[in-house]
Amino acid sequence: SAVTAVRWYRAAAEQGYAAGMCCLGVCYEYGVGVPSDEAEAAVWYRRAAEAGDVRAMGNYAWCCETGSGVQPDLEEAVRWYRAAAERGDPRAQCNLGICLERGEDVEADVPGAVALYRAAAEQDYAPGQCCLGFCYYMGIGVEQDPEEAVRWYRAAAEQGYPRAMR
Numbered sequence: 001s002a003v004t005a006v007r008w009y010r011a012a013a014e015q016g017y018a019a020g021m022c023c024l025g026v027c028y029e030y031g032v033g034v035p036s037d038e039a040e041a042a043v044w045y046r047r048a049a050e051a052g053d054v055r056a057m058g059n060y061a062w063c064c065e066t067g068s069g070v071q072p073d074l075e076e077a078v079r080w081y082r083a084a085a086e087r088g089d090p091r092a093q094c095n096l097g098i099c100l101e102r103g104e105d106v107e108a109d110v111p112g113a114v115a116l117y118r119a120a121a122e123q124d125y126a127p128g129q130c131c132l133g134f135c136y137y138m139g140i141g142v143e144q145d146p147e148e149a150v151r152w153y154r155a156a157a158e159q160g161y162p163r164a165m166r
Helices: 002-014 018-030 038-050 054-066 074-086 090-102 110-121 126-138 146-157
Strands: none
Touching (some): 018 038, 054 074, 054 090, 074 090, 090 126
């Protein structure tokens, strides 16, 4: 049961197991086996991130970016997205790319954003494929190339990513 899973995640977390901390954060975020509590989810994500869990780094960055359970802090979000992106997490690569492209609490770096989108896209991460497709479509950080745009949009659409299907 979900309650039993939470008990085991908590036991693992209390022993310093980062993945257990992250899983406990997920339980609190979605109300699985415990009441939904965004602040408690953020606490566990941060602990897991500080203990080196890559998924938790991205989750905590999202909390910081959106203000889910913590005060919004884009600088902190970028720091954690970068940490996870450097470890190869495609979701963090894509989200950091968006922050770099827009210049959100970092100096705008369009070529860096494109490189991050490409890294995520090449791991079959649909949002990264869609973002890379948009860059090719609009000529953002790359030479405009409608064929390449379609290739990346199609890859994301084939995974069922709605934004790429427009």
